[in-house]
Amino acid sequence: MLSFVAKRLLGLVPVILVVSIVVFLLLRLSPGDPAVVIAGDNADAATIERIRSSLGLDQPLVTQFFIWAGSLLQGDLGISIFSNIPVSDLILQRLEPTASLALTTLVFAIVIAVPLGTIAGATAGSWLDRALMFVSVLGFSVPVFVLGYCLIYVFSLQLRVLPVQGFASIRDGIGPFFSSIALPTVTLGLAYLVLIARITRASVLEMMGEDFIRTARAKGVKERLVVTRHALRNAAIPILTVIGIGVALLISGVVVIETVFNIPGVGRLVVDAILKRDYPVIQGVILMFSGVYVVVNLAIDIGYAFLDPRVRY
Amino acid sequence: MNSLASPSAAPAAARRRLPAFLANPSVLVGGLLVLTLVLMALAAPLLGTVDPSRIEPGMRLKPPSGLAWFGTDLFGRDVYSRAVYGARSSILIGLCVAATSLSIGVAIGLVTGYFRWVDAIVMRVMDGLMAIPTFLLAIALVSLTRASIATVIVALTIPEIPRVVRLVRSVVLTVREEPFVEAAISVGTSTPKILLRHILPSTYAPLMVLGTYICASAILIEAGLSFLGTGLPPEIPSWGNMISEGRTFFQVAPRLVFLPSLFLALTVLGINLLGDGLRDTLDPRIAKRM
Numbered sequence: 001m002l003s004f005v006a007k008r009l010l011g012l013v014p015v016i017l018v019v020s021i022v023v024f025l026l027l028r029l030s031p032g033d034p035a036v037v038i039a040g041d042n043a044d045a046a047t048i049e050r051i052r053s054s055l056g057l058d059q060p061l062v063t064q065f066f067i068w069a070g071s072l073l074q075g076d077l078g079i080s081i082f083s084n085i086p087v088s089d090l091i092l093q094r095l096e097p098t099a100s101l102a103l104t105t106l107v108f109a110i111v112i113a114v115p116l117g118t119i120a121g122a123t124a125g126s127w128l129d130r131a132l133m134f135v136s137v138l139g140f141s142v143p144v145f146v147l148g149y150c151l152i153y154v155f156s157l158q159l160r161v162l163p164v165q166g167f168a169s170i171r172d173g174i175g176p177f178f179s180s181i182a183l184p185t186v187t188l189g190l191a192y193l194v195l196i197a198r199i200t201r202a203s204v205l206e207m208m209g210e211d212f213i214r215t216a217r218a219k220g221v222k223e224r225l226v227v228t229r230h231a232l233r234n235a236a237i238p239i240l241t242v243i244g245i246g247v248a249l250l251i252s253g254v255v256v257i258e259t260v261f262n263i264p265g266v267g268r269l270v271v272d273a274i275l276k277r278d279y280p281v282i283q284g285v286i287l288m289f290s291g292v293y294v295v296v297n298l299a300i301d302i303g304y305a306f307l308d309p310r311v312r313y
Numbered sequence: 314m315n316s317l318a319s320p321s322a323a324p325a326a327a328r329r330r331l332p333a334f335l336a337n338p339s340v341l342v343g344g345l346l347v348l349t350l351v352l353m354a355l356a357a358p359l360l361g362t363v364d365p366s367r368i369e370p371g372m373r374l375k376p377p378s379g380l381a382w383f384g385t386d387l388f389g390r391d392v393y394s395r396a397v398y399g400a401r402s403s404i405l406i407g408l409c410v411a412a413t414s415l416s417i418g419v420a421i422g423l424v425t426g427y428f429r430w431v432d433a434i435v436m437r438v439m440d441g442l443m444a445i446p447t448f449l450l451a452i453a454l455v456s457l458t459r460a461s462i463a464t465v466i467v468a469l470t471i472p473e474i475p476r477v478v479r480l481v482r483s484v485v486l487t488v489r490e491e492p493f494v495e496a497a498i499s500v501g502t503s504t505p506k507i508l509l510r511h512i513l514p515s516t517y518a519p520l521m522v523l524g525t526y527i528c529a530s531a532i533l534i535e536a537g538l539s540f541l542g543t544g545l546p547p548e549i550p551s552w553g554n555m556i557s558e559g560r561t562f563f564q565v566a567p568r569l570v571f572l573p574s575l576f577l578a579l580t581v582l583g584i585n586l587l588g589d590g591l592r593d594t595l596d597p598r599i600a601k602r603m
Contacts, residue, residue, distance in 0.1 A: 018441020026453050137589065141582035143533050145540050145556065146574040153567055164564075252448030256537050260560075270449070271541050274456040282453055290445045 005302055012294060019290050020072065024065050026286075027055075027279045051081065077287065078280035082273075087284035091266055097167045098254055098265035100177075104185040105250060109193040110243065114232075117200025121235075122227045124205050132197060139194035144253045148187040148260040155183060165262035184261045188253045192246050199242040203235035210234070237304055244300040251289045337594045343586025350580050354400035362394035365550040376566075383572050387558060395550040396572050402462065402551040403532045403580060410469045410531035411524045417470070418477020419516065423508050425478065426485025436482070439475040447472040451534055452543055460546055465538065469531045480523055481516050488515045518595040525588030529581045536577055552577040 035052035036043070051057075056064050071078070077087035120129040156164040162183055168176035207213065208231055216226045258267035266285055273281035335341060353360065368388045377384045383392040425435040442450070454468035488494060489512060497507050538544030539553025540560075547554055552573035559569030 014437040015441045015444050018438050019444050022441065022445065022450075026457065029457065137582065137585055141529070141585050142578045143536055143540075143574075143581070145537065146570075146578060149556075149560070149563060149567070149570050149574065152563070157564060157567075248446045251446040252537075255448060255452070256541065259541055270452075271543070274452055274541075274543050277456065282456065286445060286449050286453060289449055293446060294444050 001305065004305055008298055008301055012298065015294060019287070019294075020069055021065070023283050023286050023290075024068055026283065028061065028064070054079075072287075077284035080273075080278055080281050082276050082278045082281075087280050090269060090281060091284060091288055094264060094266045094269045096169060096265075097263045098258070098267060100170065101181060101184055101188065101254060101257070101263065101265065102250060104181055105189040105192065108185050109189040109196060109246075113193045113196035114200050114239065117197035117239075118204050118227060118232050120197070121201040121204030122208060122223075122231065124201075124208075129201070132194075132201065136194035136198050139190050142190075143256075144187055144191065145256050145260050147190060148183070148257060151183050151187055152260075167261075167263040167265075184257050184263060187260070188250065188257045191253065192249055195246050195249065196239065196242055200232075200235065200239050203238040204231050207231040207235045237308060240300050240303065240307075244297040247293050247296050251293065337590040339586045339590030340594065341590075343583045343588075343590055346579060346583030347587055350400055350576075350583065351404060353397060354404050357394075357397045357401060360397055362397050363391050365390065365395040365398040366548060367391075377568070383568055384566065386555070386569055387562065392555070392569060392572055395555055396552070396576050398550040399552045399555060399573060400576065400580070402545060402549055403535065403577070406462065406466055406469070406535045407528040407532040407580075407584070409466045410473065411528040413466065414470045414473035414477055414527055415520055415524050418474045419481050419513070419520065421474070422478040422481025422516075423485060423513065426482040427489060427504070427508060427512070432482070435478070439478050442472065443475045445472070447530070448534055448537060452538060452541070455538055455543055460538075460544055462545065462549070465535055465544055468538075469534055473527050473531070476527070477520070477523060480519055484516045484519060485512055488512050522588055522592045522595065525584050525591065529584040529588065532577070532581055532584070 035048045035055065035057055039048045039051055056067050059067065068078075075088060077091070079086050080090055083090070116132060120126075120132045123129055152164055155162045162179055166180055168180040170177040204227070208227075212234075213226060213230055216230045217223075221230070254265065255267035255270060257263070258265045259271055262268075266288070270282060270285040272278075273285070368390060369385070383396070386392055386395070421435060425432045450472040451468045454471060455465055458464045494507060494511055497511050502511075535544055535551070536553035536556070539551050540557045542557055544553055545551045547558070555573040556570050556577075559566070559573070563570055
């Protein structure tokens with residue numbers, strides 16, 4: 001088991017290397033002089049020179065990469081050009097709303113999707129199954145921001161039961177926290193929910209045709225238990241996998257959703273940074289989100305080995 | 314999911330099954346929806362539209378009327394005309410991104426799948442690219458240059474390439490062990506000819522399906538970029554731009570957001586339905602590779 005974990009960790013090295021090279025090159029590949037790009041249209045020569053030396057742009061490319069990667073390894077993501085605050089501090093300041101939203105969305109999506117997908121898979125062809133398949137195509141087709149505005153229109157503008165925008169920390173009380181985060185959670189969670197539900201349905205449906213299900217039924221196990229204990233358990237691996245892969249969907253969604261609902265999180269931070277061409281911040285946030293994605297999927301990979309004795313390592 | 318993928322090959326000839334497509338309701342509905350929207354984009358000037366970029370300060374934020382069916386926006390531009398013309402940029406971007414990422418991905422995938430020594434290196438690069446969330450990579454790429462239709466296409470193509478490479482590679486890996494490939498090698502067929510004549514055709518069916526998904530995803534991401542103000546320049550009528558401009562007046566004039574949203578959702582819905590239907594009719598085994 002230890003050697004399996006070590007092997008998986010080692011396998012991360014090239015991935016992290018490629019991610020950091022791509023992120024590093026982002027700024028360097030911009031056409032023209034990056035220092036001029038960052039400084040903006042009205043900058044004077046002295047400002048451009050200051051930016052150039054502060055980013056180490058006067059060094060050869062390979063040297064630049066090693067300097068950048070070296071400080072990265074020490075947890076230094078650089079300093080925001082616009083606000084002069086270290087990028088890691090900026091991210092930490094904005095982490096709470098994003099992390100809260102991500103957690104509520106995960107819980108919302110999984111708690112609904114897994115039972116829904118299981119029932120649909122066990123009763124394939126029923127009205128519930130058809131309805132789920134229909135909603136899932138819709139869920140993949142409606143962009144998050146469109147769904148967000150529809151929900152705001154209904155719940156905030158017409159029914160007036162939830163706030164239009166903004167974020168309340170959980171420290172301000174449970175009530176305000178949940179009412180501020182309810183719409184963003186549902187908006188962000190829908191695509192994720194239908195994705196998980198679809199895979200759950202498909203893998204439960206596949207398991208229902210297996211011999212061990214017939215055996216369980218033959219020995220008189222209640223249908224409910226056949227589905228939950230026998231089918232769902234054996235269907236767990238694809239479900240876990242898609243929960244991991246779907247994190248990418250959540251990350252993309254967070255960036256847009258925080259703008260729709262005016263939530264001061266990491267997603268809003270990166271959008272503002274892009275509009276201002278604040279490259280160290282863009283690089284930092286991309287690295288952080290990619291890191292989260294990689295770590296979540298690694299954890300799930302290792303999780304299989306613990307959960308399922310059939311997985312060889 | 315790899316462990317679950319069926320080891321058998323999927324070389325079903327797409328041509329033979331053409332009639333089966335059309336019997337699939339998903340293909341039929343999706344196809345008709347897409348066809349209607351493409352026709353709408355092409356025939357935009359004939360559909361009772363006015364110049365979508367004409368600014369009329371005297372007509373700002375007017376409600377729907379006989380003159381402007383869905384009212385006017387902040388600059389007095391006709392919302393209906395802009396939404397109809399918006400189909401052009403979305404569909405153009407969707408098609409171009411699908412075509413470019415498929416062709417580049419196929420080239421890389423064929424070579425990587427066939428030559429083992431290239432495989433290790435290229436796949437590590439692809440894994441790395443896939444670890445960066447698509448939307449973030451696209452948004453960062455587009456922020457490098459001044460946004461135009463061309464830069465948006467490039468920025469959306471790069472994150473999609475690894476998906477194509479993976480799919481093509483997985484097909485190549487299974488097909489190259491087939492007896493007909495062995496036979497071709499044994500009679501001295503050249504490697505490029507084996508790749509193009511014997512292996513490439515097996516990728517057509519799954520690529521067609523993946524192509525529709527890439528097209529839908531590109532349209533969604535473009536709209537997202539424009540919505541955040543980092544996509545197409547505001548003077549180009551696109552659904553994302555319209556939603557982005559409309560959101561400031563959402564409380565007074567929600568139609569500014571809803572009309573382009575409806576078009577956007579219908580387009581993506583049509584393409585997704587088409588993709589799902591193709592996947593189910595062409596070869597059920599494809600689903601496992603996606």
